[in-house]
Each structure stands twice: as C-alpha cells, then as structure tokens.
Amino acid sequence: MKIGVITFPGTLDDVDAQRAVRVGGNEAVALWHGDHDLQGVDAVILPGGFSYGDYLRCGAISRFAPIMTEVIEGAQKGLPVLGICNGFQMLVESHLLPGGLLRNDHLKFICRDQKLRIENTSTAWTSAFTQNQEIVVPLKNGEGQYVADADTIKRLEDEGRVVARYLDVNPNGSVNDIAGITNEAGNVVGLMPHPEHAVETLTGSGTDGLGFFTSLAEKAFA
Amino acid sequence: MPRVVVDVMPKPEILDPQGKAVLGALPRLGFTGVTEVRQGKRFELEIPEITDDALAQIEKLAETFLANTVIENFVVRVEEPAK
Numbered sequence: 001m002k003i004g005v006i007t008f009p010g011t012l013d014d015v016d017a018q019r020a021v022r023v024g025g026n027e028a029v030a031l032w033h034g035d036h037d038l039q040g041v042d043a044v045i046l047p048g049g050f051s052y053g054d055y056l057r058c059g060a061i062s063r064f065a066p067i068m069t070e071v072i073e074g075a076q077k078g079l080p081v082l083g084i085c086n087g088f089q090m091l092v093e094s095h096l097l098p099g100g101l102l103r104n105d106h107l108k109f110i111c112r113d114q115k116l117r118i119e120n121t122s123t124a125w126t127s128a129f130t131q132n133q134e135i136v137v138p139l140k141n142g143e144g145q146y147v148a149d150a151d152t153i154k155r156l157e158d159e160g161r162v163v164a165r166y167l168d169v170n171p172n173g174s175v176n177d178i179a180g181i182t183n184e185a186g187n188v189v190g191l192m193p194h195p196e197h198a199v200e201t202l203t204g205s206g207t208d209g210l211g212f213f214t215s216l217a218e219k220a221f222a
Numbered sequence: 223m224p225r226v227v228v229d230v231m232p233k234p235e236i237l238d239p240q241g242k243a244v245l246g247a248l249p250r251l252g253f254t255g256v257t258e259v260r261q262g263k264r265f266e267l268e269i270p271e272i273t274d275d276a277l278a279q280i281e282k283l284a285e286t287f288l289a290n291t292v293i294e295n296f297v298v299r300v301e302e303p304a305k
Contacts, residue, residue: 057290064287093290100293102232103239147236147293173237 001216004031004041006071008062012049013084013196020196021045024213033065043080043124043216044071046087048140048194058101058143059089072096080124080216081188085141088180088190097181097190098156099148104141105173113205114139114193115167116179120160123186127219128211135208139171139179139193146174146181146192156181163189223268225301226280230289231262262294272300 003021005028007014018028029041033051038044052061062068068090075081075096083091091097104110115136118129129135148156153175156162164180172192180191195209232238238260245259265288269276281298289296 056288060287060290092292095292098292100236100290102236102293105237105239107239107243145237145239149235173239 001042001220002027002029002040003213003216004029004038004044006031006033006044006046006067008033008049008051008065010049010051010053011047011086013047013194014049016194017045017047017084017196020199020209020213023199024210025217026213031067033062033067036066036070038067038070038074038079042220043082044074045196046071046081046083046090047196048085048087051086051090054086054143057089057093059086059091059093062086062090063093068094075183075188078185078187082125082212083188083190084194084196085144085192088192089143091188091190096188097183098152099146099181101143101192102145102147103143104145104171109140109142110144110171111138111140112169112171113137114169114171114179116164116193117167118164118211120163120182120186122160123163123182123189123215124219125189125212125215126163128215133211134167135195135198135211136205137193137195137198137209138205141172141192144172144174144192146172146178148175159184164191164193223270224272226267226269226272226277226298227301228265228267228280228284228288228296228298229262230265230284230294230296231260233293233295236293263288266301 021028166177195212198204198209241259241261
C-alpha cells in the first residue's frame with residue numbers, strides 16, 4: 001500500500017516514519033504541507049516534531065496547512081490517518097479527534113521507553129496487534145497531557161475508542177492514562193508515543209512499534 | 223491605529239500546569255498571599271478602523287485560530303489607541 005508521510009516546517013520524524021512504512025512492507029510517499037495533493041496514497045501519516053516551532057499551540061498552525069484540506073476531507077470519507085505526537089496534536093486541532101493536548105502536568109519534557117497496552121485492535125492502524133497486547137515504544141513529548149471533558153472521556157471509554165493506554169507510569173498526566181484514541185469510524189488514530197522509532201532491532205527499544213505499519217496491509221489482504 | 227485585544231485563557235476546569243508552577247515559585251521568592259495563578263495569552267491586533275465587520279472577523283479568527291475552544295476561552299475587546 002502507498003502511505004503518505006507529510007512534512008511540515010519543523011517536522012522531525014518524517015524520515016523515520018517513511019522508513020517504518022517501508023519496513024512494514026508498504027511504499028512510503030513523501031508529501032509536502034504546501035501542496036494540495038495527496039498523490040493518490042491509500043493512507044496518511046502526520047509525523048512528530050515541532051511544526052511551526054509549536055507557536056500559538058502545538059499543531060495549531062499546521063492544521064491550516066494547504067494539504068490539511070485534503071487530509072481532513074479524506075479522513076471524513078474514511079482515509080486512514082495516523083497522527084503521531086505532533087501529528088496527534090494536529091488531529092485534535094483539526095477536530096478530527098476530540099479533546100486536547102496540554103503541557104505535561106510535571107512541566108518537563110519527557111523521553112523514555114514507555115509500556116503501553118493496545119486496547120483497540122479494530123482500527124486501520126492497530127489490527128496487527130492482539131487485544132490488550134503490551135508493547136514498549138519510545139515516548140518523547142513536552143505537551144502530551146491528553147484532556148477532554150467528562151462526557152467525551154466517558155464516550156471514548158464506552159465505545160472502546162482508547163487505542164493505547166500508558167502502563168506502569170503515566171508520563172504526562174493524561175486523563176485515564178490515555179496514550180492514543182481513535183475516531184468513531186476507526187480510520188483516524190492519534191498517538192502520543194512513537195512506534196516509528198521501534199521497528200528495527202538495531203536502534204530503539206525493540207520492534208514493538210511495527211504493528212502500526214503492518215496493520216493496513218494485513219487488513220487489506222485479510 | 224485602533225487596537226483589538228484578544229485574551230485567551232485555559233478553561234477553569236482545565237488544569238493549568240504553567241500557572242501552577244508560577245504559583246509554586248511565589249513563596250520561594252518571598253511573595254505571600256497569592257492563592258491562585260492562571261496563565262493565558264494576550265494577542266494585540268491592529269486594524270485600520272473599528273467596524274462591526276472587522277470585529278466579527280476578529281471574533282471568528284479568535285474562535286477558529288487564536289483559541290482552541292476545546293480547552294480555552296477567549297474574550298475580544300477594543301482598546302483605545304495609545305496617545
């Protein structure tokens with residue numbers, strides 16, 4: 001499958017995400033924030049980084065980038081979209097996912113190998129995992145505290161839309177230890193930790209992140 | 223030029239870690255008696271003329287861009303130009 005990875009000014013993890021896409025057996029297509037063109041890709045990744053220097057709010061300026069018109073339109077029609085870290089922030093700023101991401105409750109930037117539990121394996125991006133599978137992937141963020149009003153949290157929990165939950169340690173004060181969520185349709189997933197940094201044994205904490213990049217193909221050929 | 227000010231604040235029910243850190247620093251610096259600090263943002267927008275249309279547009283840009291109304295509230299007000 002062709003998976004587009006969008007580069008914004010200040011994006012850091014686009015090359016790692018492209019590599020993870022290829023390691024996962026897909027074709028990676030580099031997309032540019034300033035284009036109005038998704039180049040016919042089957043899915044899109046909004047990678048991590050500090051687009052626009054995190055000015056105003058994280059993801060607030062990128063959310064209005066030209067290519068986001070096509071991403072938002074596509075997502076509403078079922079295009080699989082994965083937002084990692086800064087990409088997750090763009091998805092909440094775009095209102096493709098509910099809630100918001102605030103400064104970590106302890107105010108420090110955090111970088112650690114983080115244990116997660118994958119609680120929803122029916123999304124476009126997590127079908128390669130087994131229900132409640134525990135994985136370890138890198139986490140690195142300053143503004144990763146997921147918040148939403150009580151009704152939204154209840155809906156996310158009741159509908160099984162918490163995709164990943166922090167285990168052992170809540171690294172940023174996120175409500176209910178939420179590390180990642182999905183939309184109602186399950187095609188849009190936002191995730192604060194970085195599975196793209198855990199796809200090869202040579203570097204990182206292992207290969208636990210790979211499932212996020214093999215799920216699409218598994219689902220397509222299932 | 224007339225100036226329009228947009229104040230953006232975290233919603234009351236949203237934890238404000240930065241405000242809390244400022245509050246925590248005050249006693250260490252010898253300032254007592256402050257019981258709560260909330261930290262927000264202030265935007266100063268200059269426009270050629272105050273009109274209903276201009277203010278409506280600023281209201282809209284504040285709502286869609288300057289503030290994230292999921293987590294923040296905002297107030298728009300006209301400020302007299304400095305003499």
